[in-house]
Amino acid sequence: MLCYQKKYFTLFACSLLLLLFASGCTLQKMVRLAKKQEIVVQPSPLVANGQLVEFELKVALPPNIIKEGYRYKMDVYYEYGEQQREQVGAINFEFGEFLYEKGWPTITKQFSFPYAPKKNKGKLYVQGMAIKKETEEVKYSEPKQIATGLVTTPLLMVRNNEILFIPDSYATEADKPANLTFYFEENNAKLRSHLGSNLAVLDQYITDNVTTQNVTITASQSPDETKEMAQKRLAAMESYYRTRLEVLNYRNKKVTIKALPVKSTWEQLVAKIKTSALPKTVVQEVTTIANSNLSDKEKDAALQKTEANEYLQLYVYPALRFAEVTINYSRDKKADYELYLLAKQIAEEKAPADALTEQELQHAATLTPLLAEKKQIYEAAVKTTNKWPAYHNLGKVYVEMARKEYRPKAKQALLAKAIHNLTYAGFRNPTAPVYYSLASAYHVRGDKLEALQYYDYAIKLGGNPEELKRIFADKAALEIEIGQFDDAIESLKYSGNNYQTQMNLGLSYLLKENYEGAQEFYGRALELQPNDALANYSLAIIAARTKNQPMLTTHLRKSIKADNSYTLKAIEDMEFDAYRTEQAYKDAFRP
Structure with a gap:
């Protein structure tokens, strides 16, 4: 029996070894x-x-x-x-x-x-x-x-992404009317309570603790919508206000509501197109058609044949489908020191939430230079007023805090909070500057597709020419980042002839390997900012790619002379790897 067990064990061991060997051979x-x-x-x-x-x-x-x-x-x-x-x-x-x-x-x-x-x-x-x-x-x-x-050449684009605080106009505008805009779907007069809606904010105004309110309402429509659509929107807006007033006016304030005549479609279109980023000749063509004696249907058909048609459909018509509510009332003003102390108390929950109005809280936040205190006051403003400027400025504070943060995870968390608040600001006040701020926050965070989406939203809503130039310029920078160079060049048509535009046009052409075109735009940038380090460095890269050694020496030397940090950049940059032993490259580092 013992002999049998030994043989069995030996056979098992051999089988196992064979399996392991076979497995090892297979691997x-x-x-x-x-x-x-x-x-x-x-x-x-x-x-x-x-x-x-x-x-x-x-x-x-x-x-x-x-x-x-x-x-x-x-x-x-x-x-x-x-x-x-x-x-x-x-x-x-x-x-x-x-x-x-x-x-x-x-x-x-x-x-x-x-x-x-x-x-x-x-x-x-x-x-x-x-x-x-x-x-x-x-x-x-x-x-x-x-x-x-x-x-790293694609990183040489010029970006702005400067999010601005909503201007503090408490001292001069505390008594001025509040304006809320509501946008509608095409050929629709139904008020929306989801993305882009101001209904929650309107309810806040309806419940405000004041003795009187004077409310005016008007509406508009785009040229391609059915007749009387603006009138239907006006009626829907007035009906909503009166219905909610019956429910929410428990303070028995005196409220008067006046429905104004609907806004002229063609006047609105002309106003929008004049603040667009389109070339002047195209703006003039659209204006001429809009002011002509043609019928509405004929004007719409004529506009569809113009160069501006796509821009109108994407960026102008959606912004004409709105109703506007203006709420007028006044309050007594408090001294700055009183506002600041009360704001701090509200933030620390030591004073009632309605001790200050939204405008007063916003103004109080400007009275401290500390981001941490601004954050507390804007958080209190968000909690107590639920209105868009508070959300926007709190988002701005979070972006500034993120820019000062060196820890990647903490930076991302702050930017996530910024995006959250700027999104709510956009819900309540869907305008070009607010959506530009949201797009910029996404851009800074590295969420490229979301940033691109909100740049487009901002452009569709329209604005003054300078605002639109900023939006198109940073949108183009993002398009360069994602490799859409032709789209970037198209966007830069509307961004003005400034330094950022010329630099990003130069980079777009450089990355498309159109070195002659790139060199021309970098030259224009240098006309605007002579001896600019980045423009000269970019021209040195073009020289390296085109094997123009004298040009490489000239522009790399100018770049290093203008900003010594480009010395290390040039040493590490793969664009110059083929020239490390060349005299032209070495000469660039000489005084």
Whole structure:
């Protein structure tokens, strides 16, 4: 019996060893097969765009590497600095994860990792591993470098993204009327209580603790809507106010409501088009049609044939579908010291919420230079008034706090709060400046698609020419970041002839490899800001790409002379790698 047990144990051990050996052989064979892998990285070298480095990785493996009970995985990572390694992602060759191309299992996948200047000089690697699923036994392949990084030229755009506080007009406008605008869907007079609605704010005004209110209402429509649509909106707005007044007017204040004649469609259109970013000749053509003696239907048909038609449909007509409510009443003014102390008490819940009005709270926040105190007062204003300026200015404070924050997670959290409050400001006051602020917050946070959406919203709502130029300029900067260079060039047509416009036109053409065009726009930027370091540096990059060594020396030297920080930038920039040993490059660093 003992002899039998020994034989059984020996047989079992041998079988186990054979299985382990067979498993090891299979894993080893998979690793050997993987050496035939085909890997394509786009772009290569890697390119920094905005706050991210984004790239596409396409991997094809020999078909025999796919085996039942086994899988092949590839880790993707980026190494930079002194042995710093950042895990970027992984590719798993399992059934359902790959497609066959020319008989080879193939995976195409998008990757990204956060950009930081310290990552400028780094390398992208993959390391494969063959894995037995049942035992998790692993055999690693040798790491393989597949790309270098980073080209940072797309980061040379000029951005503004300056969010402004709502101007403090308490001293001069405390007694002026409040204006609320309500937008409607095309050919619709139904008031909306969701995105873009001011109904909640209107309810706040209806409940305000005052003795009298004088309310006026008017409405408008776009040229392509059915007749009398503006009148229907006017009636809907007046009906809503009177109905809510019966429910919410528990203080028995005296309220008078007056419905004004509807606003002229064509006068409104002319006013909007004159504040648009369209060329003067196009504005004149639209104005001539609008002021003509043609019928409304004929005017609309004529406008559809103009160069402005797309702009009208996207950015002007939606802004003409509105009703407007003006609420007029006055209050006694308090001294600044009294406002500040009361605001602090409200923020600390030591005074009743209605001790100050919205305008008084807003003004009190301007009386302190400390962001932390501003935040407290604007939070109190949000809580007690629920009105758009409080949300907007609180969002602005959070953005400023984020810009001073060096910890990435804390910075992102502050920007998330900024976006939250600016979104509510947009709900309550959907205007171009407010949506520009929201777009800018998204842009600063790196949420590119959301930022682009809100830049478009801002443009659609229209505004004064200077506001629109700012919006188009930063929208173009974002379009450069996401690689939409033609769209950026189109946006820059409406951003004015300022320094930011010329620099971003230059960068757009540079990235499109139209170096002659790029050089022309950078030259215009230098006319506006002579000896500008960034413009000269960009021209040095063009020189490097076009192999113009005298030009490289001239502009790189001017850039470094204007701003010494460009010395280190030029040393690290991959754009100049081919010139490190050239005299033209060395001469640029000489005094």
